[in-house]
Amino acid sequence: MHLFHEITKKGGIQPNVITYSTMLQGLFKARRCEAACKLFNKMQAHNLIPDEITYTIVLEGLCNNNQVEKALSLFYLIGDNKLNSNIKVYNILIDGASKNGKFDIARNIFNDLTGKGLQPDVRTYTVMIKGVFREGVFGEAKEMFFEMEKRGCSPDDVTYRILLQGFLKNQQHDMVEMLLHEMEGKGFSLDASTVEMLLHYIKTSCLDASLLKLIGKLVPKEAVDAPCFTV
Template identity: 40%
Template sequence: MRADDAVHLFEEMQCKGLTPSTVTCNIVLQGLFRVGRSRAARKVFDKMLITPIISDWYTYCVMLDGLCKGGHIEEALNLLHKMEIQRLDLKHITMYNIILDGLCKSGRLDGARDLFNSLFLKGLDPDVITYNTMILGLCSIGLLKEAKGIFIKMKENGCLANGITYNVIVQGLLLGGKYDDALVHLEEMDNRGFLLHSHTFSKLLNSLKKSENDPYLLKKIQKFVPNMKE
């Protein structure tokens, strides 16, 4: 169904005295955001707020994700802030992960850092996605020391790193020329049975050239070749 048809059907249902289900509304919102109709999605959401339609946790996730990906980070932040003021019992780390990702991808690392540091005060425990998002954001602008600090904090807080965590931190270290540190994390990665992503492997090859075919680095690359993830 096309976006215009979906909106028309949504409005027609209400005109006939029918109340669309929350699931129906969520599907309409997703569809509108998917085709870049952020304004139309916001209108549908606003109508939901003044009708008997119940906005659930997933509704807010759809809104936050759609606004962030559409480049409307400020609007997403305002929506989250309203939720906090209204003390809606919908707070979940996934919502904050969406905002963190939006802030990092828009280059607003200060805002992402502040939000990340406030999570514990909000009574929320960061999960592996939270940590991975922050590590990736920091590595992307060369803040390797801070990224490693987040990686250490992750372990201290009992959140287990996954394959994405290791691939991200290794890529960042390789790009920053920190080959020894990268190899340490590669060793940990291998011991835990995580696969090397093709993008990480490509950076390893580039690092090998820059290090003038360092024998230890070459040996490590050869070790990972059979397990490389496409």
């Protein structure tokens, strides 16, 4: 902020869109949402037109600071431009709405994608599946998983980890075993928190101990000797 104000005081140098975008990103990350919004307004007052990157930073910053309504208002205020055809922007809004307890809004945005000619990507499905689990609608999570594969959108390792944790909590052990086998076939690995959950369910006899060998194959080599991998 000190350097930014120094620039504005020097007559020969003026902040540009990149300067403002960088500052906005920093302020939002520091949870200084109000200061970021004021700076965004100041940017426009100086006749600097935000570009796609700037708008993406602001929308994500608002969503991450529990300001989903403001993010949606800004998005619809922008109107018909490149943002409306950018799946990354929709992913930000879907994730933000879901995390802030507004899953109905997230679902509506997701359902409107096809009508806008947009194809959900792996990130879109992943944040939706996470939101569905958060709402406790486990059957819909399974349907969404099969739908994404049917549409040719392959799950990544993050998708699998979210699915595993969700199905573990819902005690859908057949899905857990199927997902573990799929991960092995695709060369994915498990993160520490998912391994810990799996081992907990094995220790409490909720999962068959025969899965230990399969789980071991999915643990990165450097993590095999970690304390959490001791049964």
